[in-house]
Amino acid sequence: QVQVVESGGGLVQAGGSLRLSCAASGRTFSSYALAWFRQAPGKEREFVSAISRSGGSTSYADSVKGRFTISRDNVKNTVYLQMNSLKPEDTAVYYCAAGYRQTNYVGVIVAEYRYWGQGTQVTVSS
Secondary structure (H helix, E strand, C coil): CEEEECCCCCCEEECEEEEEEEEEEECCHHHHEEEEEECCCCCCCCEEEEECCCCCCEEECCCCCCCCCEEEECCCCCCEEEECCCHHHHCCEEEEEEEECCCCCCCCCHCCCCCEECEEEEEEEE
């Protein structure tokens, strides 16, 4: 079992940057793909980015490609989401999720991730 806790959210002006962190418990962190999803008020939770258990494969939603970068540190049991050139439409609660994998398959849908954090609010002002 894995527990994940997000941090790093906040209020930023459009064009600014934030880095989200997700710390995970458990000795088998490197066996899990990690992902970031987000949910804006009145909208469904949507995929943002994911990284394979080795860190060798990544995936991004079209809306964040070229602006967001996901990375992981398997020694610190932490995954990061560097968010640059933020836009007001990036405003949402951002969730970290972990899903056990036997391969480097990543996964981009909610059902592929079993363990979720409580979320961290990101607000981008115009």
